[in-house]
Amino acid sequence: MRETYLVTGGAGFIGSNFVLYMLEKYEDVRIINVDKLTYAGNIKNLDSVADDERHIFMQADICDADVICKIFQDYDIDYVVNFAAESHVDRSIRTPEVFAQTNVMGTVNLLNAAKASWGSSKRAFENRKFLQVSTDEVYGSLPLDDPECFFQESTPLDPRSPYSASKAAADLFVKSYGDTYGLPINITRCSNNYGPYQFPEKLIPLIINNAVHHRALPVYGDGLNVRDWLYVEDHCRAIDMVLRKGKIGEIYNIGGHNERNNLTIVRTIVRELETVLQDSEINDSLISYVEDRKGHDRRYGIDPKKIKTDLGWYPETSFEDGIVRTIAWYLSHEDWLESVTSGAYREYYSKMYEHHE
Ligand SMILES: Cc1cn([C@H]2C[C@H](O)[C@@H](COP(=O)(O)OP(=O)(O)O[C@H]3O[C@H](CO)[C@@H](O)[C@H](O)[C@H]3O)O2)c(=O)[nH]c1=O
Numbered sequence: 001m002r003e004t005y006l007v008t009g010g011a012g013f014i015g016s017n018f019v020l021y022m023l024e025k026y027e028d029v030r031i032i033n034v035d036k037l038t039y040a041g042n043i044k045n046l047d048s049v050a051d052d053e054r055h056i057f058m059q060a061d062i063c064d065a066d067v068i069c070k071i072f073q074d075y076d077i078d079y080v081v082n083f084a085a086e087s088h089v090d091r092s093i094r095t096p097e098v099f100a101q102t103n104v105m106g107t108v109n110l111l112n113a114a115k116a117s118w119g120s121s122k123r124a125f126e127n128r129k130f131l132q133v134s135t136d137e138v139y140g141s142l143p144l145d146d147p148e149c150f151f152q153e154s155t156p157l158d159p160r161s162p163y164s165a166s167k168a169a170a171d172l173f174v175k176s177y178g179d180t181y182g183l184p185i186n187i188t189r190c191s192n193n194y195g196p197y198q199f200p201e202k203l204i205p206l207i208i209n210n211a212v213h214h215r216a217l218p219v220y221g222d223g224l225n226v227r228d229w230l231y232v233e234d235h236c237r238a239i240d241m242v243l244r245k246g247k248i249g250e251i252y253n254i255g256g257h258n259e260r261n262n263l264t265i266v267r268t269i270v271r272e273l274e275t276v277l278q279d280s281e282i283n284d285s286l287i288s289y290v291e292d293r294k295g296h297d298r299r300y301g302i303d304p305k306k307i308k309t310d311l312g313w314y315p316e317t318s319f320e321d322g323i324v325r326t327i328a329w330y331l332s333h334e335d336w337l338e339s340v341t342s343g344a345y346r347e348y349y350s351k352m353y354e355h356h357e
Contacts, residue, residue, distance in 0.1 A: 004030045006077045008062050008110065009084030011035035013198040014133070014232055016045035018083065021236040023049055030054050032075055034068075035084065036061045039344055040199040044336060062106035065113070072117035079243055080114055080130045082107060085170075088201050089137075089163045093294050096162035103166035104173070107132065111177045118183075125184050131243055132174040132187045136228070136255065137164035139189075141297035144226065147259075150303035153189075153251045160295050171251075178249050186246045188239060191255035191302045194322065195232035196329045200341060201348075203227075203262065204323075207269045208330045209337055211282050215352060217270070221292030223263035226299040230256045231322035234315040241311045255302030256315035263287075272327050 005022070009015040010033035019031055035041045037059050049055045060067040062084045071077070085103045086092065092099045114130050139151040140158030159168040171187050178185040194202075200209040207217050238254045246252060260268075266287060274282045307313045317325075330337060346353055 002028045002030055003078045004032065004075050006032045006034065006071060006075070006080045008034050008080070008082050008106075009041070011037060011041035011043055011045055011057070012083060012087075013040070013195075013202075014193055014235060015083035016042075016197050017195065017232045018081065018236045018239060019046065019055065020049065021233065022240065023052060023054060025240070030075075031056070032071060032077070033057045034060050034062065034071065038086075040087070040201070042197070042199075042336075042340060044339065045197045061102075063101060063109055065109050068109055068113040069117070072113050076121075077114070077117070078128055080110060081133065081239065081243070082110055082131065083133045085133075085167070087163065089161045090201075090293060092161055092163035092166070096166075099162050099166040100169075103163075104169045107170040108173050111173060111183065115177060115181050115183055119181070125182060128184055129243060129246075129248070130174065130177070130183055130185045131239065131246075132171060132185065133239065134171050134187050134189045135164065135167050136189050136191045136253065136300045136302045137161070137297065138168040138171060139300075140164075142299040142301050144224065144299055147301070150301045151189075151253060152303050153253055153306055160297055184248045186242050186248070187251045188242055189251065189253050189302070190235050190238070191228035191230050191300060193230055193232045193235050195326050196333070197336075198232075200337065200345075203265060204269065204326065205330060205337075207266050208273070208327060209341060210352070211270060211273050211286060212277070212331070214281050214286065216288040217266055217286045218288055218290045218352070219262055219266060220290060221296060223266070223289065224261045225296060226259050226261050226301070227265075228255045228300055228302055229258045229260060229265070229319055229322075230254065230315060231317035231319075231325075234317055237316070238307060238313045241313050242307070245311050247310070252307040252311070253302045253304050254307060254313075255304045256319075257304070258315075258319040259299075259301055260319065268323060269327065272324060276327065276331065
């Protein structure tokens with residue numbers, strides 16, 4: 001029988017990768033894709049499925065109760081996968097309220113709609129699930145001097161940025177709907193993703209975009225902050241597994257033990273671009289140390305033992321392969337990069353552009 005998914009934020013980076021992954025993998029699925037198309041969402045990400053009748057796109061805000069309730073009335077939703085979120089830590093430092101609204105209130109709105117609609121249907125919560133896509137940032141920051149220390153699902157929440165505070169709050173609402181109303185939920189907490197369609201405000205695509213244009217490569221602080229990088233397709237596969245096999249009520253950490261400091265990431269990209277483009281102007285002299293992010297978390301390191309042991313998930317793409325594939329994708333999608341970095345983007349990064357025009 002055909003399964004119906006309500007995917008929110010399905011025109012964003014991870015969401016659109018997930019939509020494409022599911023439509024490719026399963027014949028018999030229907031995806032209702034709700035995305036507000038903010039600056040970071042792009043309908044072009046879904047060009048390849050524009051004529052696929054299994055994919056129904058709706059431009060809407062997850063905070064809009066009427067629209068979300070109507071979707072639940074019109075479609076018998078089996079799974080909700082909530083990707084929709086404001087996701088950039090730097091922006092959250094400037095406008096925390098935007099993050100509280102979308103990430104917290106939007107999630108509560110979705111939970112209410114699922115509870116009301118599923119609760120009043122004949123099969124109620126049977127074979128249904130609400131999956132909240134969350135982040136390792138809810139656990140806070142690890143020290144650099146203890147590399148064997150990792151976040152486990154039982155690690156106390158200690159969000160330190162407005163972004164991670166909003167994600168932690170949303171996670172707790174999701175958990176509370178499981179505990180209070182018996183809503184079938186899972187929460188996944190993933191490390192830093194990279195791959196196709198990532199908006200170039202995030203480290204990897206921003207560095208690629210700047211380097212190909214010979215612009216400065218901004219490194220915050222001393223560049224030694226560590227992130228654990230996962231190729232986006234591995235994240236999508238993990239979410240699919242949690243939807244299918246995850247035990248109701250459980251939290252699953254997702255990460256591939258690919259920890260690298262930011263300077264290493266930047267230098268890896270520079271080396272690869274220099275080689276592929278045979279362009280000697282792309283070199284480490286483009287690196288520019290800039291003011292540190294306020295409250296900059298030092299290290300994220302996630303322990304994925306539970307999802308590996310319980311569900312049999314493992315990452316298939318090594319960082320070495322993934323970064324080469326990602327760079328090749330951006331180089332062959334110049335139009336996409338150009339379209340997302342015009343207008344408002346240029347305005348936002350005007351300082352970065354002004355020295356180069
Ligand atoms: C944009 C930018 C970032 N950085 C640094 C800050 C971080 O230590 C690291 C990665 O930064 P970002 O790409 O913004 O990602 P980060 O803050 O780690 O958060 C990402 O990863 C999280 C998962 O850990 C997700 O929940 C977030 O939505 C996602 O944005 O690179 C720079 O040094 N220079 C830059 O220009």
